[in-house]
Amino acid sequence: MIENTDAAVLSRLRDFLATAQLPDGGRLPPERDLAESLDVGRSALRKALATLQAEGVVWRHVGKGTFTGERPIDTVADINAMVHRTNPLEVMGARIAFEPEVARCAALNATPSQIAELRSAMLKAQQAPTWRLYEQWDNRLHRLIGEASQNSLLLGLLDTLNAVRRAVTWGRLRDTPVRPPPDHHSFEEHARIVDAIANRDGSAAADAMRRHLRSVEGHMRDVR
Amino acid sequence: MIENTDAAVLSRLRDFLATAQLPDGGRLPPERDLAESLDVGRSALRKALATLQAEGVVWRHVGKGTFTGERPIDTVADINAMVHRTNPLEVMGARIAFEPEVARCAALNATPSQIAELRSAMLKAQQAPTWRLYEQWDNRLHRLIGEASQNSLLLGLLDTLNAVRRAVTWGRLRDTPVRPPPDHHSFEEHARIVDAIANRDGSAAADAMRRHLRSVEGHMRDVR
DNA sequence: TACCCGAACCAATTCTGCATTGGTTCGCTT
DNA sequence: AAGCGAACCAATGCAGAATTGGTTCGGGTA
Known part of the structure; x- marks a missing residue:
């Protein structure tokens, strides 16, 4: 027994x-x-x-x-929770704090083919026939910069930030037949960013990105 | 036809x-x-x-x-996914890119009571009798800086980053009875950061935080 | 009385087979 | 040469069955 x-x-x-x-x-x-x-x-x-x-x-x-072993962490970054707690102003603040440093990393780590992709996306944005398409290529450009940082964690954080941004600015899609004017402020700012990355100048890339986002922020206030 | x-x-x-x-x-x-x-x-x-x-x-x-519409971006807000895709080096890279800017925001926005909390957490870290407790107060200090930025989105991103960091450095908990030496490099670095925030000097806060994280990164390499 | 075993049931999860869907190839017709 | 129809492929979605930890209940045993 x-x-x-x-x-x-x-x-x-x-x-x-x-x-x-x-x-x-x-x-x-x-x-x-x-x-x-x-x-x-x-x-x-x-x-x-x-x-x-x-x-x-x-x-x-x-x-x-x-x-x-121990239970694996199950914390998903709850985007909905962030959305409910934040506002467009905070989103811009976070972008201004975060994205310039991503651009700096991108300047130091981007591959030549990634730089070519950046240029391509930038041109597509300039030639976009509608605001909606412009924003699509603008988004693509900003994400490509994240990819060029060669840091999957930074890219993940950037995606999270963008997901929140899209949720917060929901319904503000400009779907007019009008196209962005040829002298739209973003065009030259984009060019400065991409040039700085191509030149491997991290500080210049960060500065250019910061200036770009501040400019977007200012324009955002004007619209309201 | x-x-x-x-x-x-x-x-x-x-x-x-x-x-x-x-x-x-x-x-x-x-x-x-x-x-x-x-x-x-x-x-x-x-x-x-x-x-x-x-x-x-x-x-x-x-x-x-x-x-x-557009293909939704494969937004991996899932921390587990990030953990599988990243490594300790990337985590430090992301911290060095991100946290200094959070500190800058904190310097500009922290309330007096939050600055007092920062000082308190800093002292608790210095007086910690074990490495585990030191890390606990170190984590608390870094998160308090995030709170002091007064930007819930930045704080959310910081939390996500920290969750990934904890998961990646899993099992590296130092639970020895030994306590951090009184001249541990982090102590003075923490002080510089908190002082800069108290002085409302954003650039100094960012610099101090960057220096601190680089120092931690260097120490990390030595340990291996 | 106190405890354990076996069985049944529940809810969350996984597994599995099948239908669906975009992508591709191959004759056939026009 | 180009489009059509059919067949097939791999990835995905879906529904139902099977699995699994959690719980309850009756019966047996020490």
């Missing part, structure tokens, strides 16, 4: 874990199977598992299973 | 889109159905769709369908 005290079950469970040599984060057998193979009732096994979980040795989730 | 030249098909397709009044981002009928309802072969329809896609009017994806 094998004793099935709490301590005994727990001990046998630990033995099993040590023997199984599970990779970190690996999955244990289902409770039903494990109970049978350990010759223990399910409730007793669950008590032992609860102890291990309290110790942080394993973690469990309904429908998924029981896993070794 | 209806003419089925490329231009005619394209025109009829545009008509259909205008008539259908699809909501932005709405899905078009499958190519097979649409081809039949327009009395056109599938290949001809696909040629017209390719044109619209080049214009950015629609976007398509195998298995999904054809949709109006």
Whole structure:
């Protein structure tokens, strides 16, 4: 007769874990199977598992299973939460703080082909026949700069920022048949940014981007 | 007999889109159905769709369908996705790019009580009896700087960055009984940052933060 | 009485097979 | 030469079955 005290079950469970040599984060057998193979009732096994979980040795989730190690972080950057808490002014503030430094990284790390893509997107924006298409290529240009930073984390943060921006400025899409005037302020500002990146001049790129965003901010106030 | 030249098909397709009044981002009928309802072969329809896609009017994806508007950017606000794609070096690069500008905003916007909190957290970090507690107060200090920027969006981005950082440097927690030495490099660097913020000197705050993070980065390399 | 086992059930999740969809190729017709 | 129809491919979506941790209840056992 094998004793099935709490301590005994727990001990046998630990033995099993040590023997199984599970990779970190690996999955244990289902409770039903494990109970049978350990010759223990399910409730007793669950008590032992609860102890291990309290110790942080394993973690469990309904429908998924029981896993070794600690529960992986599940925090998604909740864009909706940010949207509800912020406003267009804050968004511009964040852009002015963040994007110039992204541009600086891009100047230091962009590949030649990425610089060519920047130029292409810039030209497409200039030649856009409608405001909507202009904004589309403007967005593409700013994201390409993020890609050129060669830092996937910076790019991820930039995407988050843009997602919030789009959500906040919802419904402000200008879909008029009018096209941006040939002397639109952004055109020269874009050119300065791209030139600075092409010249590998990080500080100039950051300055140009900052100036561009400030100019956009000023225009935003005027429109209201 | 209806003419089925490329231009005619394209025109009829545009008509259909205008008539259908699809909501932005709405899905078009499958190519097979649409081809039949327009009395056109599938290949001809696909040629017209390719044109619209080049214009950015629609976007398509195998298995999904054809949709109006622009292809939504693969916005990975999911921190887990970022973690799998990045590495400690990138994380430091992003911190060096981002946090100095947050400090600059904090210098311009911090309230007196927030500055007092900064000083308090800084002292707690200096007096921490273990490395783990030091890191806890160090984290608190950096987040307080984010709060002091008075920009909830910047704060949200900073939180995202920190979540990724914690996940990437997983398992590097120093839980030794040893305490940080009294001349630890971070102490003076923290002081410079907080002083600059208290003096409302944005540029100095940004510089001090950049210097601090570079110092941390250098120390990180040494440890390896 | 106190505890454990077995069974049944619940809700969250995963798995699986099938239908759908854009992309491609191949004869055939016009 | 170009479009049409058909067939096929791979990626995706979808619905239902199977799985899994969490919970409850009755019965047995010490």
